[in-house]
Amino acid sequence: MSTTQKDIQSDINRDTLLKAYELMSTAVAMAELYEENREVTSKYVHATSRGHEAIQLALGMQLKKQDWVAPYYRDDSILLSIGMKPYDLMLQLLAKREDPFSGGRTYYSHPSLKDDDKPKIPHQSSATGMQAIPTTGVAMGIQYKENRGIGEDWGDEKPVVVCSIGDAAMTEGEISEALQMAALKQFPILYFVQDNGWDISANAEETRAQNAAEYAAGFHGIEVRSIDGANFFESYATVAEVIELIRKERRPFLIHASVPLLGHHTSGVRKEWYRDDLEEHATRDPYPRFRKELIEAGIEEEVLAEIETSAKETVAADYAKALEAEDPRPEDLYTHDFAPTPITEERGEREPAGKEKTVMVDAALFAIQEIMSEHPEALLYGQDVGGRLGGVFREAATLAQKFGDDRVFNTPIQEAFIIGSTVGMAAAGLKPFVEVQFADYIWPGLNQLFTELSRSYYLSNGKWPASAVLRVPIGAYGSGGPYHSSSVESVLTNIRGIKIAYPSTGADLKGLMKSAFHDPNPVVMLEHKGLYWSKIKGTEGAKTVEPSADYVIPFGKGRIALEADSDKIQGGESLCIVTYGMGVYWANTAAKQFKGQVEIVDLRTLVPLDESLVYERVKAHGKCLVVTEEPEVNTFAQALAGMIQKNCFRYLDAPVEVIGSANVPAIPLNSTLESEMIPNADKVATRIAQVLEY
Numbered sequence: 001m002s003t004t005q006k007d008i009q010s011d012i013n014r015d016t017l018l019k020a021y022e023l024m025s026t027a028v029a030m031a032e033l034y035e036e037n038r039e040v041t042s043k044y045v046h047a048t049s050r051g052h053e054a055i056q057l058a059l060g061m062q063l064k065k066q067d068w069v070a071p072y073y074r075d076d077s078i079l080l081s082i083g084m085k086p087y088d089l090m091l092q093l094l095a096k097r098e099d100p101f102s103g104g105r106t107y108y109s110h111p112s113l114k115d116d117d118k119p120k121i122p123h124q125s126s127a128t129g130m131q132a133i134p135t136t137g138v139a140m141g142i143q144y145k146e147n148r149g150i151g152e153d154w155g156d157e158k159p160v161v162v163c164s165i166g167d168a169a170m171t172e173g174e175i176s177e178a179l180q181m182a183a184l185k186q187f188p189i190l191y192f193v194q195d196n197g198w199d200i201s202a203n204a205e206e207t208r209a210q211n212a213a214e215y216a217a218g219f220h221g222i223e224v225r226s227i228d229g230a231n232f233f234e235s236y237a238t239v240a241e242v243i244e245l246i247r248k249e250r251r252p253f254l255i256h257a258s259v260p261l262l263g264h265h266t267s268g269v270r271k272e273w274y275r276d277d278l279e280e281h282a283t284r285d286p287y288p289r290f291r292k293e294l295i296e297a298g299i300e301e302e303v304l305a306e307i308e309t310s311a312k313e314t315v316a317a318d319y320a321k322a323l324e325a326e327d328p329r330p331e332d333l334y335t336h337d338f339a340p341t342p343i344t345e346e347r348g349e350r351e352p353a354g355k356e357k358t359v360m361v362d363a364a365l366f367a368i369q370e371i372m373s374e375h376p377e378a379l380l381y382g383q384d385v386g387g388r389l390g391g392v393f394r395e396a397a398t399l400a401q402k403f404g405d406d407r408v409f410n411t412p413i414q415e416a417f418i419i420g421s422t423v424g425m426a427a428a429g430l431k432p433f434v435e436v437q438f439a440d441y442i443w444p445g446l447n448q449l450f451t452e453l454s455r456s457y458y459l460s461n462g463k464w465p466a467s468a469v470l471r472v473p474i475g476a477y478g479s480g481g482p483y484h485s486s487s488v489e490s491v492l493t494n495i496r497g498i499k500i501a502y503p504s505t506g507a508d509l510k511g512l513m514k515s516a517f518h519d520p521n522p523v524v525m526l527e528h529k530g531l532y533w534s535k536i537k538g539t540e541g542a543k544t545v546e547p548s549a550d551y552v553i554p555f556g557k558g559r560i561a562l563e564a565d566s567d568k569i570q571g572g573e574s575l576c577i578v579t580y581g582m583g584v585y586w587a588n589t590a591a592k593q594f595k596g597q598v599e600i601v602d603l604r605t606l607v608p609l610d611e612s613l614v615y616e617r618v619k620a621h622g623k624c625l626v627v628t629e630e631p632e633v634n635t636f637a638q639a640l641a642g643m644i645q646k647n648c649f650r651y652l653d654a655p656v657e658v659i660g661s662a663n664v665p666a667i668p669l670n671s672t673l674e675s676e677m678i679p680n681a682d683k684v685a686t687r688i689a690q691v692l693e694y
Contacts, residue, residue, distance in 0.1 A: 012236060017294060020061060020232060021304060024053045025311035027077045028287050030086055031263055033315055034093070040323075042267040044095050046108035049077040051262035052194050054286035055229035057081045058236040059162065059192060062243055066154050067119040068142075068427075069162040070135040073109045073126065073266075074194070078164065083118050084111075086315050090322035097328045103335075103461035104328040112460035119162075122427040123456040123464045129172030132191070133417050134452050135163035136178040137424025139187035143250065144430065147406055150376050151429075160188060160246045167195035167204070167256070170212045174447070177417040182252040183221035184412075190242060191216065191254040194229060196261035196281075201274040213256035222252045229257025230286040233293065260284040336458050337497065339465040339520035341555070348551030350507055357543045361395050361532035363506030364471075367513040368396075368433060370549045372403050375431065378517065379407045382418055382435030382471075386410035392437060393473060393532055415441055420448030422468035422522070423456055431517060432468050439474040439488045439526070446491070453522045454497030465520040469513070474502075475582055475629055476678050477530035481669035487628075487661075490635040492524055493606055499555050500607040502526040504584040507544040508604055511553035519555070526606075528581045538589040538681060539582075556608035558601050562588055564621070565596030572653065573597055575623035575691050577684075578614055578640065580606065583627035589681035590688055598688060606636065614640075615647050622653040623691050627684055632660035654694035659687045 031048040034041040049056055052074060060081025063069060071078045076089055088100050092111075095104040101111045106126075113121040122138065124131055139161040145151030146158070169175065170193060182189055193212040197204045204211070213226040223245075227238050235257065242253045260281035264270045271278060295301055358366070372378045380399060385391045386409050387400030400408040411418055418434045419442075425432045436442050442449075449470075456466040476485040492500055499521055503509040509527065516523035531542040541561075561584050568574040574596075577587045580603040591598035601617050603610060618624045624644055628637035641656040648656075661667075662677045 012233065014299070016061070017297070017299065018303070018307065020057050021290060021294060022307050022311060023057050023061075023077065023080050024287055024290060025308045026080055026086060026315060027053045029312045029315040030076065030089070033319055034267070037319070038267060041093060044093065044107065045266050045268045046093055047074045047266045048263045049074055051196065051260040051281065051285065052229065053077045054232040054290060055194060055227075055235040055257040055259060058232060058239045062236075062239055063119045063160070063162070064157065065117050065119065066152070066157065066159040067162065068135070068138050068159060069119045069121055069164065070124060070131045071109065071111055071121065071164050072124070072131060072166060073107065074166065075164055076109050079109065079111060085318065087318035087322055090319055091325055094322055094325070095328070096322065096325040097332065098325055101461070102459050103332060105461065106459050112463055114463045120427070122423060123452070123460040125451045125455070125459075129165065129169035129175050130420075130447065130451050132163050132165060132175050132178035133420035133448055134423035135161060136182055136187060136189060136417075137421030138428050139182065139189035139424070140185065140421060141425040141428030141430045143185065143187055144379065144406065145428065146250075148376060156247065158188065158247050158250065160190060160243050162190045162192050164192045164194070167193055167197075167212050168199035168202075168207060170215060171208055174416045174420070177412075177414040179216060179219045179222060180412060180414070181417055181421075183219040186221060186251045188246050188250045189252045190246060191222075191252070193254060193256045194259050195256060196259050198261055198265070198275075200265050200269055211256060212254065216254040216256075222254055224254045224256065226256040227258070229259040230284045230289065232286065232290050259286075336462040338499070339457055339462070341515075341519045341521065343515040343518050343552050343554050346511070346553055346557065348511075349548040350511070350551060351545045352548050355545045358506055358546045359533045360506040360509055360527075360542045361393055363510040363544070363546055364395055364513055364527065365397065365399070366546060367510040369399060369402065371514065371517050372399070372407065375517075377429060378431045378433065380433040380435070381409050381411050383413060383437045384410060385435055391435065393529065395471070395473075395527075395532070396435075415443075415445035416448050419445035419470060420452050422470070423448075423452045423466045426467045427464055433471060434468065435471040437473065438484045439472050440483045440486045442472060442488055449498070450495050454495050457521065458497055466522050467520045468522050469516045470522070470524045472524060472526050473529045474526045475528040475530055476667050476674060477528070477536070479669055479671045479674055480529070480667070482666035485667040485674070487630040489526060489606055490630055493636045497522070498607065499523045499605065500526065501555065501605045502528075502580045503604055504528070504531060504561070504581055504602055505542050505544045507547050507551075508553060508559070510547050511551045512555070512604065515552045515555060518552070526581070530582055531585075536585075539585045541585065541588065553604065555605045556610050557605070558603045558610035558613045560599065560617070561602040562591055562598060562600040564599040568596045569620055572622060573692070574599065574621045575625060575688065576601060576617045576621040577625050577627055577688075578603065578618070578644070579627035580604065582629055583679070586679055586681045586684045587627050590685035593685050594688055594692065597692065609640075611643070611647075614644060618644055618648045619651040622651055623694065624648070624652070624656045625684075625687055625691050626656065626658045627679065628658065628660040629678060630660050631663040632658040633663050635660065654691055657687060657691050659684060
């Protein structure tokens with residue numbers, strides 16, 4: 001044994017070593033029991049930490065309750081070392097009702113935890129790199145709170161954030177976004193990379209040009225350590241050094257730990273199917289190695305044998321108990337889809353006396369300004385929203401000057417980071433407003449929106465609502481062409497777990513922005529570029545008196561934008577148009593050709609939808625036209641028409657019609673082609689006439 005190894009051993013007290021061996025014995029016993037009972041335990045796919053135990057225990061045993069950790073699917077040793085019991089983990093293994101992480105909703109070792117006495121674990125997806133951005137968002141949130149003096153004072157024991165990840169996932173593009181921001185902003189985060197040389201059946205030679213340590217070295221500002229992760233003593237000493245540095249110096253590190261993979265990839269993909277290196281990996285097993293080193297350090301073999309026996313007995317007893325635990329009930333499916341919001345009714349003054357009308361873009365600006373003045377936990381970031389420009393639409397103008405560059409700031413061109421970081425920021429107790437510059441740019445961030453943001457509350461069984469507002473300028477205006485003009489609401493409305501607003505007036509935008517801030521759920525705010533300044537003829541109605549500072553509109557409440565005459569309704573000479581955004585103004589202009597015959601329902605929010613208002617008004621008229629800016633085929637509008645047709649069938653005097661854009665792949669740059677593609681008042685008027693004449 002080297003002098004260095006002896007020195008490290010002498011620095012770790014006997015109780016810590018015995019605890020580590022107890023935990024390692026427990027992890028090994030669990031893996032063995034799962035394999036012995038695979039006919040039962042493999043009903044739901046799982047993986048274990050077999051081969052990774054030493055480095056995982058070295059980490060988890062040194063984390064404190066103020067810390068944050070994002071384990072991945074092979075990290076059950078981390079979970080044991082922060083205080084979880086085998087029984088807790090087995091409840092998730094068997095998808096039981098009392099699974100403390102997800103209530104039986106997600107896979108083994110996909111944890112989420114909010115216990116007062118343990119490190120916090122935000123919602124974890126099926127992590128192949130996706131956890132890096134939300135976890136980096138936690139570190140960004142902690143840094144912000146420390147700089148602002150609004151976080152809890154931990155003295156010299158400041159929180160550390162740990163993102164655990166496998167080396168194969170380091171090739172994911174979103175990893176680079178997380179590392180870039182951590183290096184740029186110097187977040188207090190440890191990227192904890194376990195490298196066993198395998199993806200699933202693809203090995204390192206097939207999948208990477210360099211290992212994680214070599215890769216991270218290219219990000220200036222991230223310090224790297226590369227170690228033997230099967231050596232508990234080296235692992236413990238390295239983790240201790242790095243965590244102490246992060247607590248004191250508040251900067252990012254990466255530990256690259258080489259480990260053997262002794263278990264299967266998962267219970268569903270067995271190692272013997274494709275691997276030819278099993279014997280070599282077995283020679284690096286940390287369990288017998290640790291046992292041997294403990295004996296050499298003077299710990300009696302009988303003590304270790306007693307620990308092993310006790311661990312096996314505990315694991316067997318916990319397994320028997322977990323088998324008998326209650327399964328989820330059918331009604332449990334429906335809990336925690338959305339966190340309850342405090343905004344359930346319209347409040348405040350919509351049209352204060354003595355105020356001039358303001359353009360829609362300024363209504364949003366004033367809403368955020370009022371929120372940030374009152375709430376230090378609110379901040380705004382995204383592309384070009386900082387002090388130099390204040391947004392490409394000037395929608396954030398003056399905010400950086402008023403609130404500082406740490407509250408309103410530019411990000412790199414990283415839509416995934418912009419969106420996904422809000423999960424971590426919200427978990428840290430902040431309320432981020434973030435912006436994707438154009439709806440066309442939302443696609444790189446869609447993975448984070450769908451996988452992390454929308455599912456956090458549901459899959460954490462109500463522990464981690466992801467409260468954030470994503471602002472998305474949308475729609476065709478001024479020949480924006482194929483990459484600045486798209487409508488994306490049909491894709492977004494198919495992501496369950498997010499709320500979606502699409503206001504058509506400044507008053508509604510301000511009221512919904514305020515409501516979104518107080519909503520504990522993620523909100524996407526679709527803001528039509530063509531309505532921002534009311535420059536397009538017929539959109540003057542988007543310019544409204546600015547509501548009072550306390551004005552809020554509940555989600556799921558539409559408005560009547562235009563009323564029809566009661567005699568036309570009674571005489572069967574009217575129809576109801578259901579629409580949102582720019583469609584309100586096409587419909588309003590078209591309605592002038594049909595005096596008193598047209599009623600316009602402005603949805604204001606697409607999720608939740610004001611179904612009761614829509615059905616009530618369609619039933620009153622017996623005829624309905626849905627107006628959208630999207631192509632009508634396979635869209636939200638077509639689904640809405642189907643809902644109306646079903647629920648109002650007995651009252652209808654004509655089929656529910658939809659008018660939208662031409663069904664082509666993109667909006668052309670040329671203004672003539674753009675005009676031909678999207679709806680306008682004349683096109684809507686033609687369809688109104690057809691429906692009325694039916």
